[in-house]
Amino acid sequence: MEIDPLADALPPRYAIESDDEDEYNPLTTQRADEGPIVNIKIESQITAGCPLVIASGPAGDFWADGADLGEQQGAIFINNIQVGFLFNPSSTRTVVLVSEATTALPLWSMNKYVNDILDRLQPSAVSILDVYSIQSYISSELLPVHEAPVRYLSLGNISLNPFQIFAPPNILQSTSAAFMSAMNIRTLSSSYQSNAVILLLPSPEISRAAPSKLSTSRLSRPSRDQAWSVEMMMEVDERLFRMVGAKRSGTWALRSMPAGSAFGLSKKRQNLVEAGESSMYI
DSSP states (O other), X not given: OXXXXXXXXXXXXXXXXXXXXXXXXXXXXXXXXXXXXXXXXXXXXXXXXXXEEEEEHHHHHHHHHHSOOOSEEEEEEETTEEEEEEEXXXXXXXXXXXXXXXXXXXXXXXXXXXXXXXXXXXXXXXXXXXXXXXXXOOOSSOOOGGGOOOEEEESSOOOOTTSEEOOTTOOOOSHHHHHHHHHHHHHHHSSOOOOEEEXXXXXXXXOOOOOSSOOOOOXXXXXXXXXXXXXXHXXXXXXXXXXXXXXXXXXXXXXXXXXXXXXXXXXXXXXXXXXXXXXXXX
């Protein structure tokens, strides 16, 4: 008589079965193709085919304060939560999208958000403003925080002196990166030719991971030591429009500095920041 040595043992985990469909199975997981539902709604009468400037996250929020964008001309919603604000400044024919100023996008929503915007606006060229973390940036150079440059990525082989390239092995994991990836795919897969550039402001803060859920929440502005100088912002503003073949009649100037805000710095404090007080090396 043969004896099964495993007769009294528990079945392997992969062999758990049930004849009752309602019985809870701890090994059951959500199918990979059953991701969260992403409903994009774009409310705007802006004409397609214009150059597009995208200002994202805290950098976009800060830049928009001094960019004189005029009246809002449209809005972009994901699952009924407003994520994008569309403008069409009178001083230029460029469309401006201020994105993720009030909330951060989960990874599962980025691809559809980006492609729906590009399908609707069909931009002739794209420039993007975002940030990179100085502390996590990998470089052979040791730079104090106050000397960290604006960096850039481009689909074309261009030079943007005095800005420095965002070099490998550093990577971006943000909606801005999703825009660049989508633009690159469109360029490679068809006769569609369009330049795309990201300008990255230096941030002393570690980049936050994308949230798992989309929710309405006012994102905090950068910390006190992240106050970008007016000179830097004026040059970045000019480049954002020049890179898409546009020109503005005005210049960037910070217009709102409410008391107690992250950017309500005294002149003395600004001088200390610019001089590299408490600077860190990477």
